[in-house]
Amino acid sequence: AFPSKAESRLPSNPELVWTISFFGRERADSLSPLATVLPGSIMNATPSTVPEILLRRRGLVFLEGAGAPLEPRYLEAVELELAELGYAASSSLRAALSRLSLEELARRKSWIVGVLARHRGADQKHKPLFRKFPDAIPESTHELWVQKVLSHFLQTEDQACLFCRRIGTTHVLDPCLHVVCDHCFDGENYSACPICEHHVDTSSPFFRPSPSDRQNFPPEPTRFQVLHLGESIHADARALFESFCRRPQAMSPADRDDLICLVRESKMHVLGWLPDEIPVKENVAIVFGSLFSVCDPAQVLPAATPMLRTATDVLRLIAAYSGADPALQGEVLYRRVTHVEPRARWWGRVLEMLGAPDPHRRSYPVAVPMQVRRFKVGKLTRPLRRALLAILERFDAQLLTEDMLRHRSYWVWLGEFLHPGEYEKRFPKVAAAFRVVRQKGPDGTPAPAFSTYSAKLEAAAAARDALRFASLLSDRPGELARRFDHALRLAGDDQAARREVLETFSAKLGVFATPVLLTLYAHLPRRLEPVETRVFWPKGGVGRFVTAPDARPPLSADVIQPAVAGIRRELLRRYAERPPVKTVVIDRPLADVMVPFNERTASRAAVSLPRGSSLEVPEGKMLRLFLHWCQPERGGFETDLDLSVAFYDADWKYSGLCSYHQLSFPEGRGVEPIAHSAGDLRDAPFPEGATELVDLDLVRARAAGLRYAVMVVNAYAGMPFALLERVFAGIMLRERAEGLRFDPRTVELKFSLAGDHGIYLPLVLDLDDRRLHWLDVFSPGEFQFNNVHTSNRAITTICPELVRYFGSGQRMNMFDLGLLHAAARAQEVYIRGAGDQIRRHTRPDGASHEAFLERLESDEGQPVSELPAFADPTLAVLFRGDATCPIGAEIYALFPEQLSPNLAASDLIG
Numbered sequence: 001a002f003p004s005k006a007e008s009r010l011p012s013n014p015e016l017v018w019t020i021s022f023f024g025r026e027r028a029d030s031l032s033p034l035a036t037v038l039p040g041s042i043m044n045a046t047p048s049t050v051p052e053i054l055l056r057r058r059g060l061v062f063l064e065g066a067g068a069p070l071e072p073r074y075l076e077a078v079e080l081e082l083a084e085l086g087y088a089a090s091s092s093l094r095a096a097l098s099r100l101s102l103e104e105l106a107r108r109k110s111w112i113v114g115v116l117a118r119h120r121g122a123d124q125k126h127k128p129l130f131r132k133f134p135d136a137i138p139e140s141t142h143e144l145w146v147q148k149v150l151s152h153f154l155q156t157e158d159q160a161c162l163f164c165r166r167i168g169t170t171h172v173l174d175p176c177l178h179v180v181c182d183h184c185f186d187g188e189n190y191s192a193c194p195i196c197e198h199h200v201d202t203s204s205p206f207f208r209p210s211p212s213d214r215q216n217f218p219p220e221p222t223r224f225q226v227l228h229l230g231e232s233i234h235a236d237a238r239a240l241f242e243s244f245c246r247r248p249q250a251m252s253p254a255d256r257d258d259l260i261c262l263v264r265e266s267k268m269h270v271l272g273w274l275p276d277e278i279p280v281k282e283n284v285a286i287v288f289g290s291l292f293s294v295c296d297p298a299q300v301l302p303a304a305t306p307m308l309r310t311a312t313d314v315l316r317l318i319a320a321y322s323g324a325d326p327a328l329q330g331e332v333l334y335r336r337v338t339h340v341e342p343r344a345r346w347w348g349r350v351l352e353m354l355g356a357p358d359p360h361r362r363s364y365p366v367a368v369p370m371q372v373r374r375f376k377v378g379k380l381t382r383p384l385r386r387a388l389l390a391i392l393e394r395f396d397a398q399l400l401t402e403d404m405l406r407h408r409s410y411w412v413w414l415g416e417f418l419h420p421g422e423y424e425k426r427f428p429k430v431a432a433a434f435r436v437v438r439q440k441g442p443d444g445t446p447a448p449a450f451s452t453y454s455a456k457l458e459a460a461a462a463a464r465d466a467l468r469f470a471s472l473l474s475d476r477p478g479e480l481a482r483r484f485d486h487a488l489r490l491a492g493d494d495q496a497a498r499r500e501v502l503e504t505f506s507a508k509l510g511v512f513a514t515p516v517l518l519t520l521y522a523h524l525p526r527r528l529e530p531v532e533t534r535v536f537w538p539k540g541g542v543g544r545f546v547t548a549p550d551a552r553p554p555l556s557a558d559v560i561q562p563a564v565a566g567i568r569r570e571l572l573r574r575y576a577e578r579p580p581v582k583t584v585v586i587d588r589p590l591a592d593v594m595v596p597f598n599e600r601t602a603s604r605a606a607v608s609l610p611r612g613s614s615l616e617v618p619e620g621k622m623l624r625l626f627l628h629w630c631q632p633e634r635g636g637f638e639t640d641l642d643l644s645v646a647f648y649d650a651d652w653k654y655s656g657l658c659s660y661h662q663l664s665f666p667e668g669r670g671v672e673p674i675a676h677s678a679g680d681l682r683d684a685p686f687p688e689g690a691t692e693l694v695d696l697d698l699v700r701a702r703a704a705g706l707r708y709a710v711m712v713v714n715a716y717a718g719m720p721f722a723l724l725e726r727v728f729a730g731i732m733l734r735e736r737a738e739g740l741r742f743d744p745r746t747v748e749l750k751f752s753l754a755g756d757h758g759i760y761l762p763l764v765l766d767l768d769d770r771r772l773h774w775l776d777v778f779s780p781g782e783f784q785f786n787n788v789h790t791s792n793r794a795i796t797t798i799c800p801e802l803v804r805y806f807g808s809g810q811r812m813n814m815f816d817l818g819l820l821h822a823a824a825r826a827q828e829v830y831i832r833g834a835g836d837q838i839r840r841h842t843r844p845d846g847a848s849h850e851a852f853l854e855r856l857e858s859d860e861g862q863p864v865s866e867l868p869a870f871a872d873p874t875l876a877v878l879f880r881g882d883a884t885c886p887i888g889a890e891i892y893a894l895f896p897e898q899l900s901p902n903l904a905a906s907d908l909i910g
Helices: 014-024 050-058 072-086 091-098 104-120 141-156 233-246 252-272 281-294 299-306 311-321 347-354 382-393 397-406 407-420 428-438 453-462 464-475 476-483 484-491 495-505 514-526 558-577 588-592 698-703 788-807 814-825 849-858
Strands: 038-039 087-089 171-173 179-181 223-228 331-340 363-372 533-536 546-549 583-587 613-615 622-630 641-650 654-658 675-677 690-697 710-719 728-733 747-752 759-766 771-779 827-831 838-842 861-865 874-880 891-897
Touching: 014 331, 050 104, 050 233, 050 484, 072 087, 072 091, 072 104, 072 484, 087 464, 091 223, 141 179, 171 428, 179 347, 252 299, 281 299, 281 311, 299 382, 311 382, 311 397, 311 407, 331 397, 347 533, 363 382, 382 407, 382 428, 397 407, 397 428, 407 428, 428 710, 453 464, 464 476, 464 484, 476 484, 476 495, 484 495, 484 514, 484 533, 495 558, 495 861, 514 558, 533 788, 558 849, 583 588, 583 814, 588 814, 588 874, 641 675, 641 690, 641 788, 654 675, 654 788, 710 788, 710 874, 728 759, 771 788, 814 849, 814 874
Parallel strands: 087 223, 583 827, 583 874, 874 891
Antiparallel strands: 038 331, 171 179, 331 363, 533 546, 613 771, 622 690, 622 728, 641 654, 641 710, 675 690, 710 759, 728 747, 759 771, 827 838, 838 861
């Protein structure tokens, strides 16, 4: 039988377990005997507008005002509200705000504050179970649990309190009907029922007003992010659209949504913004599929047709037009089913023999994910169907059929809407391809046998025929780049075969995708020795990975060195084709920030920190972790998420935790806690939702001999992450625990959650090094009852493997990427190191790109005390946007601060 949440807190005493198992029951109104299919869309992605996108991404506000200046006090009130969120207005923006009418200023202020509050998660009330947190946390979770259990089973409305024996101090809460004593449970401290931890009607006399956390609102050292006055929303929207189109790899969910918004609001204007080439086929589909939905497809098709070069391109376009994912990874549907617990072994048998119902046998709804290779197809008019079939007919018959077989399930489904049989004479190649895909013709005759490229390639690999393998790969450069390592291993010690593979690889360097070259540039030098663990990142909707021992033989240096040298030359050649700049500024801390990869699974975040990156936690800071979620208004059943912190020693041996069943770690009277929780809430009703908080003291944790602290978000019961109205988590870096429970000024990271039931592992804290390792990975777990104990095996496997993997240098980092740009484009380079250390490098006359790159990598430049004032074209690749850059500079800043970055990390790749 599945344990209830209460049972998971119990000592393993079988006589107690059956007695109180009903304590964790689900409310009857949350159950449904019907199985319902729910769409698996990400509901916590809030629709945006173009002005909102530019405010979030670049800190730009567009205003038009020409009135008389307002009194300073009105502007000061606006600035005060911005400061409470961690923002400040530039002088130009402040001047523009002062020229608005008072009514327009109020409207604009409300909009700006609303967008920024939502961006940082400050638009919610964030009321945890214990409202006085970080004070008034029970010293013993077990004593509290015993008190709750006895109150649940024995306390009735018409009797004295079981514990204090007072009369007239008990209250019945609605709708859970638990009886609570306002003397034994502090009504000022609780925000939900103290017994079952569900939200209830707080108009009960039990709930007394709690002191506002704003009464103690101490100053926090804050790095304000500066908001700037935008000049032309049309020009900035176009620039952002063009940067999206230039991206050389699939975009993150947040970027994809922003691109869709740009296209749908700009409509036909987008056709004038289109570049000659969009490298990523998914982005082609997103652009034209979104245009199809808001414009006449007949007007859009002439621009789309030249960019549709394979059958899969057409399939992606139809998917995007239909509102499906053009990545073609399958659509997730959730079927709601009711799970009934089996009877208990001993007590259930006794009740069964007596013919009596089992009062402890629970049933509850479970959302079971199902992945299907089809989608709800948008309306295809007859002219549009003919146009799409005509595009397919243009392709080579062999390549058309093979391409359709790669996504056979989709094409079988889509054939029901395209009706290729109706146009067999007009489009014979398409009709023939559909016969192969369907494995039969319209009359039921079997389709002819078809040999694919992949089958030939696998046959060559199975035969260990390296020359044949390389020859086949030369026809498809993308496959050659991804399988280069495999081809070298097939060649083994055969010098002629290795030379042939290397020559084939070198001849195709100019057509390889830039992200693949960057991956190989970091990966190949590590292949001289075996690595501890291989990590694979399969395609999917959330960050998952697979590991395996590295059984590959090391590669020879006589092949690796020329391959890496060729890749370096090609990367420098490509970056040299970008507009030259006089000066480049690079921050050395970006060496710990990874170049983005597998972005389609990246969490939506306020700071776009690529997976695998690490950040230094400043000395003296305490951490407050937060989790907020909200059930849909008509969700059907409640959802219980849990925020926990698990602690481990240097060997990843479990040392303890702070979670719903241990509110403090370590626990005991008079013991200063390393971590303590603001309590466990077991539902998140619409619209307010629920918030859980955990404070973590790094100094005490290190003093206790702990090495790692892992932030864990468990889906304990109810809906999967993907179906919630909203769900996000994050971390605050604070000087002190007092003050606002949720202080947006201190939010360092804030990210949304996605995926099915299970365990989300966002980050690991290395307490010895004071480093935060951003993992952003998801582990499936179970449909119900996930917690740190059940997840411990996953935690102690996933976390150490990924920390080692990203620390091994097998992935390219942003600092090295910045050096490539600097060596290819600049005459003068400033590298900012730790503290105030700055080194200036000047390109020698006649120096090649390779020679200058070696000079930059040695970092033996001239020390300077500060950065000069730049006036010439500049590229800034910064960790924090605290440098002064000229107008028109290209700026990437992980933390924008005083700058308005116009580059994302992915923009520097291509």
